[in-house]
Amino acid sequence: MAEGNQEQLRFHPVEGCTVRAEFNGGAMSSDFGPMLLRGVDRQIGLSDRLAAAIADWRHSSYTDHELGDLLAYRAFLHACGYADGNDADALSTDPVFQLALDRYPLAEKSRLASGSTFCRLENGVSKKDIYRLGQAFVDQFIASYAQEPEAIVLDLDHTVDPTHGQQAFSFYNHHYRTHCFLPLAIFEGQTGRLVTAVLRPGKTPTGAENASILRRVLDRLRVAWPDTHILVRGDGHFANPEIMSLIAERPNTDFLLGLTGNNRLYEQARPDLDAAAEEHTARCAEARRMSLTPPQATRHYCELSYAAGSWPITPRVILKAEVMAAGRNPRFVVTSLQQPEPEYLYAALYTARGQDENFIKHWKNDLFAERTSDRSFLANHLRLFYACAAYVLHHALRTQVLAHTELARAEPGTVIVKLFKRAVRVVPKKRRVDLHLPTSCPVKGLLHRASEILYRIKPPPPRPA
Template structure:
């Protein structure tokens, strides 16, 4: 976990890092004396050791860590669920050809509390789009575990059209979980009188005003043949010189205007894409090159643990600090991969930074904020 946070995601790097004084100190060992840390073969065996049941327990513990990160149960949370393309490096277990991405890949599911940047769960899965039954199963297990920790917290699930499936919405309705999902267009929605009227008026108004783009919103009640009931559908209508563009969202929320549902609630899921990019590109969580699916899931858990470590450092940062909103790569270069002299004596360990260290004051503040409370 510490190696991944510092940018050494390959187990091969551990042969050179097993005697690094910084890593030794982080793991509670003396920096210069004693046996070295785990080597690459040891780490590789460890990654392949957990069984499926043990990995499921780790995933449950990951959700417990998320819940414990709040000082008190929140009144409500909105969780974003999405999958992302993880290109494979061979014929690993669960790898599958995905025509949309044009790659043989995994499509792991990422779930975030986007408002705070907290990771909730990461699940390795095959490279095809999840079915409604599969997605509903994942959400059901997530909600069940969350409610063991937070029985009174209101949960809202947000996702794109992959997750706006009848099985998912039926479960959410039954479990008293609100949702905001993207909805693919179809001929029935395109012909809906309420949406057509607003779209025509928007196009006419844009032409009269000679605006390059004009946006409006509409809503209707819609029920597909596979749905058990009609649901609220919100349409974002955008008329431009290029033509008409209409996007749809289905939601269980009864309150809030169509504009609020789309622009404020649904579009906020775009931040989840940034968190996935942070997880993949800044922590290299797509380095799932083991042959075993269990080993790759274990790596995904380790990368999420590294995410938690950097997120915690970011949250401990004074709000006035220049690095308070920095990306993980910046935090790594400025705070983790910093040159220092480590001296081990009989009675103490001294860590000396350069006298001209530009972040010396920030280091002092972080030490005080991250220091464990006395027991």
């Protein structure tokens, strides 16, 4: 069958009328989101901060795009649901993206960077550039607070990033049954703010490697916030002597980490598990007698006397003695905190780290942190940072601009669909640019609120070079 005219779309008639569509609408865009992201970026200074971290090696005679524009463009693309460099080619003449990068729309000189430009950027960054970018995200996290916080929680977690080509430092990881990278993400557990992230090889990290990364983060935070209490929280991968030593030697810093069970721990846990099993049996029998639904689980929380010989200190070990219909499920955590009771430590403080999985899901699934398909490891690290920048922009938009609205706690994907994907016609004039949105726009009130807030807030002065 002949393809016909690809510039025209045909549809079935409606009430006897022929229906056709053509790609001749002129200066239109399917994305209004970049205009909101531009306001957020101007307010928090993210792209300028990241650009300052990279030593620009490019010759000025052959440079059409500033580093800040390149980083902002890719961050905006990720934040609007576009994951790849090819999308930069397709949207280089999009009038709304051009406006978001402070360019007069539709002019030939306003064309945005292409995918090949980003390829050269990604393969031109150095190890020092990547290191400074990682620090820049920590600085951005610090700058997101108006004053020194009383306490913060650093949630550490590794996440699998499957690889499918010949990427450098892609290794087979038996736990995940795939070749992968294993990036480390650090979020603030109470607010969901991104602290920083590190792209890692696919092998399981050593305690010394984790401690080395954490030390740099803690040093930078402590310079800015000398009195803030810092709680480092993570699963059993981080319960090692190196992490404990690092935190134990620092004032006003504690850890709360999962602990893998062993024979000695299971032996100490047996009496509490027996008591929990006896209580669970009695509760189930009582529920059946009363024709009620049996309880799903019975849990006891207690403190054990245990310390591994390699540990530099003697921390507290907390047991959750859980008994369910499927059997016994003992769980352990280790902490340097002295005050909270065992149940509060485990049920309130430690289990709250499960929210970190949602932050990682948003970062990976909605903002494409897994698009690391370049052969160069440094290039893939920069691609990971694109997703980090998109996450920071989304978080600032939701918490500072969309607070107390229906999207205040929405996932990035929901914000993209409900708020960003709005058709807009761009009409450039001599002294202004008019944007025409649909009359029946369902989020008219939200867009008005967001644009007014961003318009009225004075952006900070430019950062010194």
